[in-house]
């Protein structure tokens with residue numbers, strides 16, 4: 268930064284600066300005296316005014332030009348959300364007030380002129396004028412509100428990506444990551460409450476042959492159809508999950524073995540009746556699936572519980588497919 272002149276020797280007026288807005292004439296006289304010997308510095312475009320995590324107990328008031336929080340520290344992501352400081356606004360007040368490190372790096376967007384107020388002088392200004400103290404408090408509440416809005420936005424974006432990471436891209440139902448985040452809790456709750464918990468593992472039959480005959484794209488359509496049937500047949504309290512390639516899993520809270528078995532039978536016959544269309548909208552041979560059901564037993568965890576459903580599924584496969592087994 269290059270020293271240009273002292274404030275007293277410039278054409279800038281204190282009353283045009285945010286910190287000295289709405290201040291009585293008598294206070295302004297005292298303020299002008301205190302800031303007369305403050306330096307006006309020139310900062311070149313892209314140059315840092317404040318460096319994050321350093322102690323720099325000075326307040327900078329933008330007289331001319333624009334400052335900006337360095338972009339990789341911005342929280343909104345888009346250029347439009349960059350936090351900027353325009354002529355009349357100030358930066359660095361937090362570190363003067365609490366003596367802590369600067370939270371952000373602040374750079375000049377273009378060549379800018381800054382009034383530099385040392386910490387001692389700022390405290391004298393506060394002592395001298397209630398108006399300066401009031402303006403600083405207003406500025407701090409503005410900063411808090413802005414930060415809160417950025418945090419809320421960041422939280423929303425984070426939550427959106429978290430939800431997206433739990434959804435299977437092909438079918439739109441829950442994926443395995445979701446299963447591993449939720450099923451252990453459902454198991455724990457079931458053990459604690461003694462309410463039953465059941466699962467159904469479904470695997471499309473002869474799906475390699477289906478893919479080989481009709482192609483992978485139609486194969487994907489078939490998986491989507493199967494997921495749609497599951498989703499539309501279940502109660503709102505049940506969950507459909509894509510467990511793996513052509514394997515789907517259904518979670519039925521508060522459901523005992525017999526009820527789970529009849530849900531699986533309903534899914535099995537509904538799937539067998541569903542028509543998948545090819546790329547020229549002609550119906551393809553119906554797809555079927557085999558189903559294995561399991562109800563949580565004492566002492567079971569997620570792995571032994573899923574293994575029980577898997578074992579039942581292989582029983583259904585071995586018994587001829589397109590059927591339910593436990």
Ligand SMILES: Nc1nc2c(ncn2[C@@H]2O[C@H](COP(=O)(O)OP(=O)(O)OP(=O)(O)O)[C@@H](O)[C@H]2O)c(=O)[nH]1
Pocket residue numbers: 437470471472473474475476478482483484485486487490511512513584588
């Ligand atoms: N189109 C498509 N195919 C998939 C997907 N995921 C897995 N598959 C296919 O599903 C087939 C599963 O084949 P296998 O595990 O041999 O079992 P299967 O032919 O269904 O035979 P059974 O399960 O014994 O009835 C494989 O050919 C995989 O490539 C997918 O996302 N899309």
